[in-house]
Amino acid sequence: MMSSKIGPIILGAVLTLILLNACQRQAVPRADMPLLTDTSLSKGALLSVSCNNCHAKTGLGIPNYSNHSAKRIKKYLTFYKTDTNGTSVMHRMARGLSDEEIALIAGYLEASK
Amino acid sequence: MMDWGRRNTLTGLATFPLTFTVSQKISAQSVMANIVIIGGGFGGASAAMFLKKISPDLNITLVEPKTSYYACPFSNLLIDGKREITNQKFSYEGLKSRGVNVIHLRAIDVDPVKKTVTLSESQTLSYDKLIISPGIAFQTNAIDGYGELAQKSMPHAWAGGQDIVRLVRRLKNINDGSTVVISVPQAPYRCPPGPYERASLIASYLKQNKPKSKLIILDGKENFSKQALFERAWAELYPNIIEWRSASNDGRVVSVDASKNQVITDFETLNVGLANIIPPQKAGHIAEVAGLVDITGWCPINPVDFSSTLQNDIYVIGDATIAAPMPKSAFSAAVHAKICAIQILRNLKGLEPQPTILSNTCYSFIAPERAVSITGVYSNSGKAIQSVPGAGGTTPLTATVLEKTAEAYQANIWFQSMTHNAFGSI
Numbered sequence: 446m447m448s449s450k451i452g453p454i455i456l457g458a459v460l461t462l463i464l465l466n467a468c469q470r471q472a473v474p475r476a477d478m479p480l481l482t483d484t485s486l487s488k489g490a491l492l493s494v495s496c497n498n499c500h501a502k503t504g505l506g507i508p509n510y511s512n513h514s515a516k517r518i519k520k521y522l523t524f525y526k527t528d529t530n531g532t533s534v535m536h537r538m539a540r541g542l543s544d545e546e547i548a549l550i551a552g553y554l555e556a557s558k
Numbered sequence: 559m560m561d562w563g564r565r566n567t568l569t570g571l572a573t574f575p576l577t578f579t580v581s582q583k584i585s586a587q588s589v590m591a592n593i594v595i596i597g598g599g600f601g602g603a604s605a606a607m608f609l610k611k612i613s614p615d616l617n618i619t620l621v622e623p624k625t626s627y628y629a630c631p632f633s634n635l636l637i638d639g640k641r642e643i644t645n646q647k648f649s650y651e652g653l654k655s656r657g658v659n660v661i662h663l664r665a666i667d668v669d670p671v672k673k674t675v676t677l678s679e680s681q682t683l684s685y686d687k688l689i690i691s692p693g694i695a696f697q698t699n700a701i702d703g704y705g706e707l708a709q710k711s712m713p714h715a716w717a718g719g720q721d722i723v724r725l726v727r728r729l730k731n732i733n734d735g736s737t738v739v740i741s742v743p744q745a746p747y748r749c750p751p752g753p754y755e756r757a758s759l760i761a762s763y764l765k766q767n768k769p770k771s772k773l774i775i776l777d778g779k780e781n782f783s784k785q786a787l788f789e790r791a792w793a794e795l796y797p798n799i800i801e802w803r804s805a806s807n808d809g810r811v812v813s814v815d816a817s818k819n820q821v822i823t824d825f826e827t828l829n830v831g832l833a834n835i836i837p838p839q840k841a842g843h844i845a846e847v848a849g850l851v852d853i854t855g856w857c858p859i860n861p862v863d864f865s866s867t868l869q870n871d872i873y874v875i876g877d878a879t880i881a882a883p884m885p886k887s888a889f890s891a892a893v894h895a896k897i898c899a900i901q902i903l904r905n906l907k908g909l910e911p912q913p914t915i916l917s918n919t920c921y922s923f924i925a926p927e928r929a930v931s932i933t934g935v936y937s938n939s940g941k942a943i944q945s946v947p948g949a950g951g952t953t954p955l956t957a958t959v960l961e962k963t964a965e966a967y968q969a970n971i972w973f974q975s976m977t978h979n980a981f982g983s984i
């Protein structure tokens with residue numbers, strides 16, 4: 446039986462894998478786009494600087510948010526923030542974010558696709 | 559004339575237009591400015607790559623004497639023998655191909671008033687904004703006898719390069735039954751959990767290859783990062799191999815005698831098969847030359863944008879900064895780099911600096927295929943960087959082997975992402 450501690454981690458991993466598969470199906474290779482718009486200097490951009498330290502577009506199998514909608518990203522970050530049993534890196538990070546900050550990150554990541 | 563001379567604004571020549579109104583004429587979005595970056599490690603290379611990505615018109619010059627960068631993260635895995643030094647090596651071609659002017663010379667002086675940087679072949683570069691990410695320098699005189707000879711035979715392998723290869727070679731040559739010593743400096747130093755990761759991997763090697771040997775960690779501190787997780791791993795995986803001595807338990811290294819292979823603490827002289835002496839540290843030398851360090855030997859910064867509190871138009875990122883409670887890590891250096899880049903562009907566009915939330919995660923290998931991690935979340939809205947209450951933490955002590963294997967996998971992805979973002983390679 447799954448312990449209550451690792452349950453959420455596995456759930457998180459499974460959810461991200463489902464998402465990953467979904468985005469692999471529709472993946473279109475994109476060049477690194479020039480981004481100097483107000484978005485790239487926004488609060489959302491500043492809040493998102495840690496993300497691609499692990500989720501870079503290397504195509505190497507980390508759950509990659511590059512094709513996710515803001516709604517989906519918000520849903521996952523909110524899951525990590527509110528899931529009190531979770532111990533994964535994403536849980537530890539998301540707990541430091543307010544709902545407003547999560548919305549800004551989600552919006553930025555969608556806009557910077 | 560050298561290639562870089564054409565592309566960079568040399569002293570005395572006109573600088574690029576800087577003001578908002580002028581740049582608006584060129585393009586509604588672009589900002590023209592001369593940005594010079596000293597140091598092509600995790601901080602400097604990430605800053606160059608990120609600036610070029612969000613503002614392709616910027617004139618970005620990266621000054622870095624070495625033509626290859628050997629990353630420290632993951633270098634401890636060479637001890638196991640499965641990872642090669644070539645996996646640590648990164649070139650600057652990815653930055654060059656994206657339009658960053660990379661100059662392989664050393665910066666030897668900075669004039670914050672004239673806003674110029676002098677390079678080792680006495681050329682001068684002028685800048686509108688200067689970013690410095692020189693990493694660390696060692697206070698080698700803090701340990702008596704740790705001169706040039708001792709640094710070769712008792713390598714720290716803490717500054718990248720190929721030192722780690724020398725350390726591993728020496729480890730392979732010790733006799734079974736030898737004592738290996740790792741000495742850890744007082745905080746602050748680069749990569750707080752790094753020495754204990756190294757201890758874990760050396761213990762793993764000793765257990766398999768030299769099982770009668772011992773590893774003594776001589777620590778300049780009373781406790782350490784992820785201590786409970788490391789101690790649990792050592793008890794489970796390497797029983798009776800590792801002995802950790804805190805500073806107050808005679809852990810302080812006073813001197814070394816390289817010719818006799820001795821490490822001397824306050825009360826004991828240890829005869830060692832191998833010593834890995836990690837000396838106390840300070841900001842890289844050029845930061846001192848540029849007048850960016852305070853009495854601590856590190857660089858005070860305004861946390862919101864990483865601008866120096868001591869000089870105008872100079873920003874310091876990475877290990878050289880005073881950014882505690884953020885640890886001196888590659889992860890932190892990349893976060894500093896990207897925040898600093900955005901704030902510089904905001905400044906050039908006449909926008910106020912904007913506070914944000916920062917984070918760090920350091921993975922440490924406790925065995926070749928198992929890792930544990932520590933995460934911190936921080937705010938830079940105040941005078942100093944502060945931890946966000948209720949966030950962050952470590953891998954739980956109760957984590958299963960499966961979870962630690964998963965963390966090792968995540969660590970690999972982290973390394974690939976970080977080096978991709980800094981050097982453009984996978």
Ligand SMILES: Cc1cc2nc3c(=O)[nH]c(=O)nc-3n(C[C@H](O)[C@H](O)[C@H](O)COP(=O)(O)OP(=O)(O)OC[C@H]3O[C@@H](n4cnc5c(N)ncnc54)[C@H](O)[C@@H]3O)c2cc1C
Nearest residue numbers: 597599600601630631665692693749844876877887888889
């Ligand atoms: C064993 C070990 C393991 C580690 N593991 C991890 C880990 O798992 N995760 C993690 O996040 N961090 C880890 N780190 C820490 C990480 O390596 C550093 O925090 C990171 O390299 C800091 O980046 P930086 O840009 O400040 O300095 P560096 O990466 O050291 O780059 C500084 C660069 O500046 C150049 N330079 C210096 N002076 C001049 C000058 N005058 N002119 C021009 N160029 C100059 C240098 O040649 C160098 O290339 C580890 C460190 C060690 C030692």
